[in-house]
Amino acid sequence: MNGVQVREDGPVRRVTLNRPETRNALTLDDLRDLREAFTVGEDVRAVVLDAAGERAFCAGMNVDVFLALDSEAEARAFIDGLRELLHTVRTAPVTTVCAIDGYCLGAAFELVLACDLRVATTRAAFGLPEIKLGIPSVVDAALLQQYVGLSSAKEIILTGDPYPAASLAGICTAVVEPAELGPRVDELLAKVTGHTRTVLAAQKRLFETWQNTGLADGAVASVDEFASTFAAPETREQLAGYRAALGSRR
Known part of the structure; x- marks a missing residue:
């Protein structure tokens, strides 16, 4: 088996x-x-x-x-x-x-x-x-x-x-x-499961970075990861969807 x-x-x-x-x-x-x-x-x-x-x-x-x-x-x-x-x-x-x-x-x-x-x-x-x-x-x-x-x-x-x-x-x-x-x-x-693959991968990389570096290096890596997520079209799509959902609740 x-x-x-x-x-x-x-x-x-x-x-x-x-x-x-x-x-x-x-x-x-x-x-x-x-x-x-x-x-x-x-x-x-x-x-x-x-x-x-x-x-x-x-x-x-x-x-x-x-x-x-x-x-x-x-x-x-x-x-x-x-x-x-x-x-x-x-x-x-x-x-x-x-x-x-x-x-x-x-x-x-x-x-x-x-x-x-x-x-x-x-x-x-x-x-x-x-x-x-x-x-x-x-x-x-x-x-x-x-x-x-x-x-x-x-x-x-x-x-x-x-x-x-x-x-x-x-x-x-x-x-x-x-x-x-x-x-x-x-x-x-x-x-x-509703999160984008881009942000999941970025966040998981940051967990590993935070686990293995000090605060200063972790903060630098965080800036890089934040900026790089905007290279993915799905980030803009997710932002637009979130904004539309907020508007529908008003």
Whole structure:
């Protein structure tokens, strides 16, 4: 069974982790397929990542992947591949949304942190259990302290324990009952898919710039991005449409 399923739903690409019998644990092929799924064309305005089954969103990497790493070189090649996937997700030129139900652990938690928006259910829990396996939490686990603060990030990483979504304020856009997960995600999609591809790409580039530079450099990049959006005809069209909508409300 293919562990990653992709379908197009109008301007939304829906990506589903689909190996519920193993709690959607990730394989090397899954990392490749996810990277392809988050590489989007001009007609896509958002990507939604969800998972099959109720036991777990994703248990992280399949432990067999780690057991198969026989050398430092193989370990480096694996983690570099994961880093490339997370970079692709984080810098995707569209809004990325995660719908999380059940346990979200390890590499899956990093994948979720790399996305823009997260909606979780009341039975969702997040954790980075790598330290229990004798390996460190790395790559986009570095983002965790920005969501929960350094003290809580250290607790989550050093204990390796799962924490209920409701206890991790700042990570999720919303925490809802399981039956409300799909409708809440669709509400978010309705708000973000009407934006132009030009502005989505510009805003996503700025998020990455702000993440990796100081205030002064970020402000300079902001000026450049603002000016360059006016080179796209769709910017003028969007402005005119917005102005017309305002006029119709008077």
